[in-house]
Amino acid sequence: MRSIEEINKKIESGDANIFTAEEFKQLVKDDDAPSFDEVDVVTTGTCGVMSGTAAVFNLIAAEPGRFIRAKNIYLNGVPGNVGPCPNEWLGSVDLILHGTSKSPENPDYGGGFLLKDLIDGKDIDIKVETLNGEIIESTTNLDEMGRAQIFGTRMAFKNYTAFTNPSKEEVSSIFSAIPLEGNLSGLTFSGCGDLNPLQNDPVHNVIKEGRSILLNGAKGLVIGDGTRSSPEKPNLMLTADIKNMEPGYLGGFKTGQGAEVFDTVAIPIPVLNEEIYNNLLIKNDEIPLTVSDIKGRHMPLCETDYGALWDNHQSRPKYDREKCKNCSDCIIEKICPTNAFANERLDLTRCFGCGICVHYCRNNSFEMDTGSVELEINGKTEEIPIICRQSDILRANKLSTKLKKMIIKEEFKV
Numbered sequence: 516m517r518s519i520e521e522i523n524k525k526i527e528s529g530d531a532n533i534f535t536a537e538e539f540k541q542l543v544k545d546d547d548a549p550s551f552d553e554v555d556v557v558t559t560g561t562c563g564v565m566s567g568t569a570a571v572f573n574l575i576a577a578e579p580g581r582f583i584r585a586k587n588i589y590l591n592g593v594p595g596n597v598g599p600c601p602n603e604w605l606g607s608v609d610l611i612l613h614g615t616s617k618s619p620e621n622p623d624y625g626g627g628f629l630l631k632d633l634i635d636g637k638d639i640d641i642k643v644e645t646l647n648g649e650i651i652e653s654t655t656n657l658d659e660m661g662r663a664q665i666f667g668t669r670m671a672f673k674n675y676t677a678f679t680n681p682s683k684e685e686v687s688s689i690f691s692a693i694p695l696e697g698n699l700s701g702l703t704f705s706g707c708g709d710l711n712p713l714q715n716d717p718v719h720n721v722i723k724e725g726r727s728i729l730l731n732g733a734k735g736l737v738i739g740d741g742t743r744s745s746p747e748k749p750n751l752m753l754t755a756d757i758k759n760m761e762p763g764y765l766g767g768f769k770t771g772q773g774a775e776v777f778d779t780v781a782i783p784i785p786v787l788n789e790e791i792y793n794n795l796l797i798k799n800d801e802i803p804l805t806v807s808d809i810k811g812r813h814m815p816l817c818e819t820d821y822g823a824l825w826d827n828h829q830s831r832p833k834y835d836r837e838k839c840k841n842c843s844d845c846i847i848e849k850i851c852p853t854n855a856f857a858n859e860r861l862d863l864t865r866c867f868g869c870g871i872c873v874h875y876c877r878n879n880s881f882e883m884d885t886g887s888v889e890l891e892i893n894g895k896t897e898e899i900p901i902i903c904r905q906s907d908i909l910r911a912n913k914l915s916t917k918l919k920k921m922i923i924k925e926e927f928k929v
């Protein structure tokens with residue numbers, strides 16, 4: 516046993532042993548794990564499509580007295596939900612924006628892309644339909660907003676399901692960046708495996724209501740359990756101020772069912788006792804993952820593990836301009852879920868490492884080993900390539916590293 520006060524004293528004196536989950540797991544995999552006495556804090560992290568993301572805004576749409584109250588509101592064409600406060604005659608609007616809300620004119624632009632534009636410092640268009648039928652149009656940005664806060668209702672999910680499509684027809688779903696082709700032609704999955712905070716603290720020894728976290732780079736809090744959270748499949752409700760978030764950790768992610776949103780979360784695990792320490796020893800190849808039919812989400816086909824999906828594979832593609840034929844209708848520009856590829860240029864700051872470009876470029880201009888899994892299905896062994904990863908270990912590791920540095924500099928209290 517050791518207390519949080521002891522750990523904080525060691526941090527203050529510069530003597531604490533702090534590891535990111537990536538560093539710690541590497542030592543475990545190398546059979547060189549630090550002992551209980553040699554580790555004080557492990558910073559864990561996850562990044563992935565998190566559909567439960569919602570933002571609460573207060574913004575000025577017009578001068579006071581211009582309209583009694585808003586009935587509908589659109590930000591860059593994406594519908595928000597007006598209220599709960601009516602803001603009568605104030606000219607301002609309180610609203611809740613869903614990260615999954617989509618622009619009716621362009622379903623590939625939604626709440627996630629809008630939140631990214633705001634965090635990037637861009638101006639956004641406001642359109643308000645008032646109670647008496649007037650249309651008011653203006654612009655705003657994050658600096659001009661009174662309040663902008665994310666509430667994630669279901670974040671940092673511990674257990675996911677991987678999907679493939681055994682049928683003959685393609686299936687459109689939020690679980691794949693593009694409609695998933697049939698005949699077991701590919702596998703799509705989410706989850707950062709042994710980096711995930713809840714995977715490292717499965718019984719919530721330390722990850723509890725009121726604990727401090729980083730959400731998309733901003734200091735935030737655990738509110739409590741997320742929706743549909745259960746002891747077997749826990750997730751968290753989290754909150755943080757959008758004005759303190761950093762570009763790159765949050766964004767839109769196009770799927771077969773329109774735009775979704777991704778977030779990045781980092782949570783420190785203070786190693787207070789041997790149970791907490793033992794839970795941190797878990798490795799990707801010890802974390803099972805069920806593979807299901809994409810149409811019957813709860814119809815398991817077989818089992819794999821996160822070791823087969825993440826270990827020894829690459830996290831970012833290389834784009835070879837020599838191989839690119841500059842097709843007039845580049846399919847990758849259309850289907851890249853984060854719009855990282857445009858005008859023959861790969862923007863690695865936007866790239867998610869999902870793997871879609873590697874599998875769908877007509878001339879194999881992208882290279883990245885995303886791996887494949889051998890699955891026993893109906894008594895036959897099938898080799899299924901991983902074609903879409905909806906989680907990003909690079910961003911998870913980056914935020915865990917930032918958290919470690921903040922703890923060392925005493926900018927973040929464990």
Ligand code: SF4
Nearest residue numbers: 839840841842845876
């Ligand atoms: S589809 Fe591939 S080869 Fe064609 S323009 Fe796009 S990236 Fe280049």
Ligand code: SF4
Nearest residue numbers: 851866867869870872
């Ligand atoms: S891996 Fe390819 S398709 Fe996926 S985000 Fe990066 S550039 Fe886009």
